[in-house]
Amino acid sequence: MSTRVAAAVVFAAVFALHLLCLPQQGLTDDDDFYAPAGIRCARWVGEVFTQPTTALAQPGIDAAFTLNHEHPPLAKLVFGASWALFHRGLGILGALDGARAGCALFAAVLCATLILWLWRSVGVVTALGSVALLLSLPRFFFHSEVATLDVPVASMIVVTTALFTWAGQRPAIGRAVVVGVAFGLACLTKLNAPFLVLPCLGLVLAERWRGFDIVVEGRLPLLRFPPLPSSLWAMALLGPLVFVVGWPWLWHDTLARLGAYFAFHLQHYPILFFYDGEIWNKPFAPAAAVVEMALITVPVVVVVLGAIGGGSATVSLLRIVRNAGASPAPALRDRVLALVLLQALFSVGVVALSAVPRYGGEKLFMPFFPFLCVLAGQGLSLVARAGADVLGACFGPRVHTKAGRVVVVVVLLLLASLPGAVGGARFWGGFALSYYGELGGGLRGAVARGHERTYYDVADKELARWLDQNAVGQKVSFQPNHKEYVRTYRWLRNDGVIRGSFTLVDRVDAADVVVLTHERRWSTYPALLQQLAARPEWRMRHEKRVDGVPLYTVFDRR
């Protein structure tokens, strides 16, 4: 099978899988920020063709892009386009699900890119393994089906990284331009995209460090740098250009708006984060929190395979450093694995080691997960080879036939993907953010250690439908953070997921029914639990528990 056909098949299968699954997913509190902004952006694109003069004037641009102008527009534009296609055009998805299909599209592009990138450069098993393992991660799967920017930016970072190694194979201006444009598009997706350039620079330094030299011209010693690849120059030159050209909000008052964009993110307001049994705000949670969340929110088998693949990638990186400047140039396999390792380390390191707020479980370092899965795919490939050796020693040479190897790979792939897939099924329907891997002791171990049992104020449809049937005519309050549910439940009503047989009220004392979501980052949570669970005027009516841990509890007034 050709690589392109395989990539097309994977793209279609992953996109179809997400389209089938996303109507069941719960809503995050970010869906209501990005989906409406995306729909407005998409309408503006339509107006550019129908009423160009009005649309391209500043009032027209501001009307379309003021909403959620803290974030660049690419992913939102895709959300808007998918809303137009799947909701308005084909009518097969609700309004929000139509927008969320845009995120699924990014996830499918990401998986297809892994196939195109790795199939020939590293190997078929690594390529297929990385896709299968990525799809098995419950939290990543959830993030792939909600209208947020984290999976889109992860996808764009992987695409740009893949293109960077592709351009390095055969340096040409055309390839460099493609990398520069892709980098600009990644920057148009979310603020963490520009950091992808640092590992690329790291790889270049590893390859060319012997090119540093001190030369004496006249009396002054000068440091001579090795030449940089044209794709890095293209990133530096074309990236900012694409960023400004691709974001109509910056077409007017460019400097002021750019300044406001950077200022917003440099002084990002702190967000509460419950970690190690305490609420962190300022100071932010320690760097170790990021590393811990990266490792305990995925199945242990993926971590182990990632470590094996990481070892292999480290060998590749060391080989590149040792042979720097020698001919022939490093093998593509080594370049790809080394860059994957650097990207994985940087995506976690940027959040762990910089002075940025740390919150939201794993969402801030979403690009880490595809790179981890590439390393795990490489680990799987090595284990498959080792497994064939071991089985060959036991059962003879037939294991080493092509069919024998395929059987070994398929069995290992299933075994490696199964823990995540089972976890995904057990936390299905909007509870995936409560999934913890075995290194964290599962949900129970993580909660006992003082980690948050859920976050993102997820409005799951299971509860919404239960309330619709069992709280008819009643006033319902979500605690401790009611305001987010006002926004998400509006979508559930408008999309016909629920009839809206109940009304939402902010205050507990005005409510007939209170849903306690057990998000412990809110300092009011202990008193709310005390008030609802220990006072006679309230009784528990319904509860969602996984592994004995309550994820939400519904109380009603006696």
Place this chain on the structure above:
Amino acid sequence: MPPLRSTALVVVFVASLVFTLLQPGWARDAAPERFVAALQHQRALVQPGDTVLVQPPWRDDVVDALRAASVVATQTAITAAFAPRHGDPWPPVVVVADSSWPLPAALRDRATNIIDDDGISLVRIAEVSTAGPFDLARASVSVSGPDGDFSCPWNPERRRHVCVGLPEWMTVGQDTLTIGGRSERCFWAHPKTGHSLVIDYGVVDVAGRVSFSMALTDSAADNPAGAAVQGTLVVGSHQEQLSVQRQRGFHDVDVAAAGRQAVRVELRTDNDGQRHTCYRLATGP
């Protein structure tokens, strides 16, 4: 014989799968009766004002069992939910934990001399107050005015005084608020229209000078329709007043005093619409 490296890789992979299979069954929940028995044996650990904290946090059945068994005084709070802010002083807590499960680092780092009673761990955590003489938890807080007097007892779970019978924003406790464009730690104290909110620290040791700073949050200070908030610092027989209304940032007054002094803060306003007020109190030479 397969190469050692191949065997090692296969063993590591299989070990990770075995770990995956076995891990969920490693720890089981102890029966509530064991918690009750353990706390009965170690009842002397619990002192007046303590909170009994059940671990792990999903054991609401243990909370119910401990309440039903009346092992500790009825006014002792028993809870499985405890979420202190990092950096804040802790109230005294007695942890009653199932030893099968790990403790959060925040508890583990503070827990010394853990008692093990048949698989149930018990430990009392009581930090030395870092609040200096102005320990809010020990202060007496009340609201008085034309609608009557309201008491605001200390709520150890919310880490603040909560005024009984008044709106939910009528609390006094530490917060992080935006003041003067920065995140500032100070004590939230919202006055009530026409009433006097009194935070009485009792008689405390002061060291030459007592400083009182007061501010509105930036959004409150920016509200052109907001009324003034008057703050009064009373130290012994001396008092100083200040008023904040439409200015961002803290405003300060000092009272010179030394030795044992009665210290009290009073806040008033004619209209409590968005009067998000915060204060600080310090003493020094």
